[in-house]
Amino acid sequence: MALLEVKNLKKYFPVKKGVFSRGVGFVRAVDGVSFTLQRGETLGLVGESGCGKTTVGRAILRLIEPSSGQLTFNGQDLLALDREKLRQARAALQIIFQDPFSSLNPRMNVGEIIAEPIRNHLKISRTEIGRRVAYLMERVGLHPEHKRRYPHEFSGGQRQRIGIARALALNPSVIICDEPVSALDVSIQAQVINLLAQLQEELNLSYLFIAHDLSVVEHISDRVAVMYLGRIVELASDQALYQNPRHPYSQALLSAVPVPDPEIRRRQVLLEGDVPSPLKPPAGCSFHTRCPVQNEICSREAPALRDIGDGHWVACHR
Amino acid sequence: MTALSILQLLRCPPAEIQGRILFGGQNLLDLDREGIRRIRGRSISMIFQEPMTSLNPMLTIGEQIREAVRAHTGVARGESWRRAVEMLRRVQIPGPDSRARQYPHKFSGGMRQRAMIAMALCGDPQLILADEPTTALDVTIQAQIMNLMRRLKEEFQTAMVLITHDLGVIAEMASRVVVMYAGQVVEEAPVQELFKDSRHPYTQGLLGSIPVIGRKARTGRRLQEIPGMVPSPLAMPSGCRFHPRCPKVGGRCDQQAPPMIHLGEHRRVSCWRETQNTAGKASGLEKERS
Ligand SMILES: Nc1ncnc2c1ncn2[C@@H]1O[C@H](COP(=O)(O)OP(=O)(O)OP(=O)(O)O)[C@@H](O)[C@H]1O
Numbered sequence A: 001m002a003l004l005e006v007k008n009l010k011k012y013f014p015v016k017k018g019v020f021s022r023g024v025g026f027v028r029a030v031d032g033v034s035f036t037l038q039r040g041e042t043l044g045l046v047g048e049s050g051c052g053k054t055t056v057g058r059a060i061l062r063l064i065e066p067s068s069g070q071l072t073f074n075g076q077d078l079l080a081l082d083r084e085k086l087r088q089a090r091a092a093l094q095i096i097f098q099d100p101f102s103s104l105n106p107r108m109n110v111g112e113i114i115a116e117p118i119r120n121h122l123k124i125s126r127t128e129i130g131r132r133v134a135y136l137m138e139r140v141g142l143h144p145e146h147k148r149r150y151p152h153e154f155s156g157g158q159r160q161r162i163g164i165a166r167a168l169a170l171n172p173s174v175i176i177c178d179e180p181v182s183a184l185d186v187s188i189q190a191q192v193i194n195l196l197a198q199l200q201e202e203l204n205l206s207y208l209f210i211a212h213d214l215s216v217v218e219h220i221s222d223r224v225a226v227m228y229l230g231r232i233v234e235l236a237s238d239q240a241l242y243q244n245p246r247h248p249y250s251q252a253l254l255s256a257v258p259v260p261d262p263e264i265r266r267r268q269v270l271l272e273g274d275v276p277s278p279l280k281p282p283a284g285c286s287f288h289t290r291c292p293v294q295n296e297i298c299s300r301e302a303p304a305l306r307d308i309g310d311g312h313w314v315a316c317h318r
Numbered sequence B: 001m002t003a004l005s006i007l008q009l010l011r012c013p014p015a016e017i018q019g020r021i022l023f024g025g026q027n028l029l030d031l032d033r034e035g036i037r038r039i040r041g042r043s044i045s046m047i048f049q050e051p052m053t054s055l056n057p058m059l060t061i062g063e064q065i066r067e068a069v070r071a072h073t074g075v076a077r078g079e080s081w082r083r084a085v086e087m088l089r090r091v092q093i094p095g096p097d098s099r100a101r102q103y104p105h106k107f108s109g110g111m112r113q114r115a116m117i118a119m120a121l122c123g124d125p126q127l128i129l130a131d132e133p134t135t136a137l138d139v140t141i142q143a144q145i146m147n148l149m150r151r152l153k154e155e156f157q158t159a160m161v162l163i164t165h166d167l168g169v170i171a172e173m174a175s176r177v178v179v180m181y182a183g184q185v186v187e188e189a190p191v192q193e194l195f196k197d198s199r200h201p202y203t204q205g206l207l208g209s210i211p212v213i214g215r216k217a218r219t220g221r222r223l224q225e226i227p228g229m230v231p232s233p234l235a236m237p238s239g240c241r242f243h244p245r246c247p248k249v250g251g252r253c254d255q256q257a258p259p260m261i262h263l264g265e266h267r268r269v270s271c272w273r274e275t276q277n278t279a280g281k282a283s284g285l286e287k288e289r290s
């Protein structure tokens, strides 16, 4: 059984249509997303800006309320839990953010930041909390002696470590990593990626790893899902997806990644135009307006995500 | 920062700029405001990372490009509009006639960057300084813009200084590469040599630390790390600025800044290890810093 199962998740944000009209439109940020996450596994979630990655992550944690869908965690229906049960489930599902600068409270020192979730969830003594904070700081490569320092006294990479320590505080089984290295200097990214990989191995964590950097995602993930305009268009093992992408969008996306080797000349599938607005997604397959191989059915009918073998899922009529 | 000082966008105070910036034999630092203004946009122009901050939200895209056209060529209003639309067409904005009448907020990130490029090109510059021109864009849009820049570079016969942290972009766009660390040049090489045979431990560390698609199967999940952190400009390490993070640190690295060693045409490195290598071979050890 999967540790986390997401079924047909939708999130529509209501927006006013115009200054004078009363009409309300909907941004279909997430429009029917399904996947599973196994224990100890990393599922990468990629796609271009605005395709709904962050919204998926936040809806799973119910930081924003899903419009519809099913979320099953450890056999429990997350959307049906009462407040106390939800509080407990939340301890097991954690998140780390892209921007370590704005996600930490600047008025709390590091010890307080890491201790906060422990204090809120567990009834343990101050000395025990202190011990746990020291352990967590050490675990993520920070000096426990620095616990009285404030976030601004740390570098970007260290702040991301603080965020990771805080996320680990309640022994979670799932961590949603939303662009955890995107804001970091290139020379620091490898440190944080290695730390996440090491913690996963030691603590058997599951990651939903959201990023737009396709090389980073390939490196850390066991399976990868590609999103376009609120939907998953392809989901496969990292090898199958990167060696043999089947959806025309995945093909274009992967062919666009610049290769850090001047001797390799890649063959690019160049896409025309820009991503359509999620306020008015195209009818049928939402990719058909930019698809190099679309035909007549594509503008009428949305293709379902189907298994073409070996756990390789594609949503395409071809 | 380096690019900004070339065009004196950091005119002092408070920035203090020393040295020489030679463009076509002339030292740009000797020019007054008016002299720089004449160079900027016409002989040298710039493309920035976030085009929204360099576009005026109150003017249509067409008006802004027309202004640039007029500033550089002094042609009549009607003609300058025609040229502005033509520039938008050349940077492949579909429907340039109607797009020219729109305000920047109606443009997507990729289209804004195209408009910026159109503006940068309308003075027919000899040199373009492009500062992270694709960093804020999605990869598919980045690929479009990179193709466009490559094509226009040929078409307009312009030289380009491309500033980026993305080694993939470097590998695809550059012919020569200068690597900087903490405000200083540490290495320069033709692009192929840099990726095959880098000499500075910082360059080597960077190349080893980035994930490369398809490499995991061979090297495992652990990436090579550059330890430590980027030094603050207010507290630069003594000696070689990279020495606290350098896996090959030795002898005098923490005391004395290494000289720049010239290894060949467009090939130089600033590292004490290279002085030992080259001293043995009795090749020319040139000191650039005094
Ligand atoms: N609170 C909100 N109200 C209205 N629209 C929203 C809200 N939050 C997100 N959206 C819209 O939902 C869509 C998906 O946004 P989301 O942040 O999930 O994308 P993303 O894939 O994480 O993008 P990025 O790569 O830029 O982080 C976007 O069109 C966004 O503008």
Ligand SMILES: [Mg+2]
Pocket: A053, A054, A055
């Ligand atoms: Mg996001």
